[in-house]
Amino acid sequence: MQKRLTAAAVGCAMLAAGWVNDARAFEGGVSPYPAGAVGTNIANLPPIPGLFALEQFNYSYANGLYGNDGNKLPIPFRSDVYSATTRLLLAYPFQLLGANVFTQLVIPVVSLHTSVYGQSNTQNGLSNITLTPVLLQWHLTQNLAIASGIDVAFETGSYSPVKSSVSVGYTSVQPVISVRYNVPNGIDLGLANRFLLNEKNGTTNYSSGDGYVGEFEAGWNIGPWKLGVVGAYLNQFSDDKADGVNVGNRMRTFGIGPSIVYDARSWSVNLNYQQGVYAANTAKSNNVWLNIAIPLWPGFGRKG
Template sequence: MPFSAFRGYCRAFGVPMLAGAAIASCCRVSTVHATEGGGSNYPVGVNTLLSGIQPAPGNHIYVYLQAYEATTLEGNDGNPSRSVSNFSLHAQAAAFRFSHVWRDVTFLGATLESRTNIPFVNLDLHFDAHTSKGTAYKSGHATGLSDLTVGPLFLGWHLGNLHQILGLEFFLPTGSYDTSEVVNPGRHYYSMQPNYAVTWLPAPNVEFSARALYSVNSVNRATDYHSGNEFIVDYNAGYRLTPMWQIGVSGYFYKQVTDDTQHGRSVNGNGNRGQAFAVGPSIAYGSRKFSVALKYQREMLVRNRPEGNRFWLQMYMPFQ
């Protein structure tokens, strides 16, 4: 189909509503690492459906609602951590992304887009920590603004049935943070994330998409903890039943590629490198004025992180 017509379909189907919102789905726990607190600035699993396609020129707003629950904390060997028991993490997040695709402006044959994301979180954590001095019950609750994301420039190319986006995002430590708290809305460090997204449409009703990013994290000056760098891939394979309905399988792969360090030393001697793979079904419906998608993602093959279930409800609306 002509790209102008296809782009209209993509807008109706909610293409960009599945792109980077800064949702903190995990938190900081003194006994949990794989990046400080076992979490990440990036909301793993958000960029799945049609992630390589930019929206049409103009202004766009996206709403992301996420719920995450975990009752297991995995250790370095992939088994439940022996230092923690009765683990329970429940996290809810709402994020709003504002996007502007520049009209009549191109660079290297690409259309240009700017984005900003405003996230809010509600975190609840309970666990028993086993130490040399005995077992201690730990719990915490936090609600509020999390860390903002700024994406000053994304380049979008559209070549037949192959669509690509190249961009750079910055995560800013705007959420509140207190070292005496078990959980915090903010992570208290900066992150820079170059990213690349691609969507291939080999047939009119078939879609394969992926978004890869590399997160470079700064030091948390309050704790002198330096979370390791992260490599993340969100993916989707979808089939369009009708012009408005799509079903698919989506998820993510997360791999920490450098050690956590504190005071210049590798944490726990092994760097507490995190890992996770997630997969689950998705369904989406879209019109030209409103789109919505529902996704479920089950985590497995987890190392040094909570292992749980992630639910997404994502919506898109254009505005001028």
Template sequence: MIHRNLIAAAVLLATLGTVHATEGGGSVYPHGTENFMSGALPPPGLYGMVFGNHYSADRVNDQDGNDLHVPGFKVRANVVAPRLVWVTGQKVMGGDLAAHVIAPLVDLKVSTPGGTQSKSGLGDLTVGLALGYHHSPNLHSVAALDAYLPTGDYDKGDIANIGRNYAAIEPVYALSYIDPKGFNGDLKLGYLINQRNDDTKYRSGNEFHFDYAAGWGLGNGWVLGVGGYYKQQVTGDSGSGAAGDNKYRGMAIGPNVKYDSGKGWFVTAKWQKEVEVKNGVQGDALWVKAVFPL
């Protein structure tokens, strides 16, 4: 799925040339996507989810986190990403087997000193299998394996691309603690294993990341708290133009909220500000997630 980090890839390649941290500083994973309930698999059945994202940035940071003051640089993106989840009712290794697919629809505009370009359409698909566990009425977890497929439009000469043009696989572990009248906490960890971009002959380094949320249940369906993400490139890039040890890193934090109807559907919303970004684009994002049975 695409969001700010995919945008960063196109922008950094166009504006910085030799500065890389993954290919152009981007990622196949939309950091900060998840919020409350990320590790709690619902009962058997078919479920729909919709992720909505608005992202804006006008800053590019170097390897020390300093603003490079790129003149005229701006990124604006809007994404609507439907997700289909099937909880099969089958047990595997003691967990509930589930499958999912995410199909992001992207509207992207990038401005750099070299010009402005816009694109819209289908981004990179995500598919995966998961096992859900319910350790107690409050504590839940999910172990999953996701695959990112290079279905989004890409041209190595463009400054705005809505696809990364390479596949990736990712083991995932998510944990949720849920209390309608007390503490709520969520953590989703992942390790991205990136494949090669065949058009550029470039392979991005592997990445560790986690999304987090922490809040307090008010007892009426509402949970208020904070959330965000942390990301760190772990291994170096390889291929023409790979620049030594210039790995990307960053984090984000901001307020979030959840409303649970008690009727099988819930909604979360989060605004997050990126901070401490190195070798990447730094901006702000608004995320909304809706979950409902089909």
């Protein structure tokens, strides 16, 4: 959520400053997926059936807008975004195609604060709800797992076509495939690949281009602790279209930073910071994430 919301502020800043044609990517500069949100949870799913929750708390801030060449634009801009996201994961007591089966529901609530040329604005509300109807995970070896599914970010939430919003005004279909190699008291490597296939906004007749998000994590397990790094790369690979006419500019971002995990088996906590290193046609956001995974109803449907 955080980058989506920061980008919503970016869109308004660009409109206010008259930079629409020079520095706009996705509609209003908004990514339909918050690159970096997965953190250390790449292909990391519970091994038993039940209902589980991942509570994510995020603070994101940005102090500038960046053009198509990656250079900072001369626009006085500031954004602060606070989000609380509940990810509900239902793990079924059966397998499909040799894989464990899950369903996921993501419910984000966000508070967005922006300042452009000294003019402040605040928006609070529900962001786009995301559903993964079927999520599959294969354990190829004891330490190697692959997970795949299709996320659908629905056209929901507090959206407005004329001001900064905490949601986007269109549906985004997002195929995901992730791989994880994790050794107890050893190395942990993960990569999540996500494609953003965006539908047209029926309110504005604007079609945001499609994109790719690569999220990664690397660390070392030391008992229940894990120290490492997390990060994400976003690349919009097709142009936006306004009323059928190509807008041209495309969003690109890259962020990376340190991460620490404490895994108590039945629950876990992850704290990570992702520094914005590069941005084009959006803001360069810095993010602090606190992720808490807890079981709500473990072991349901288990025989015996």
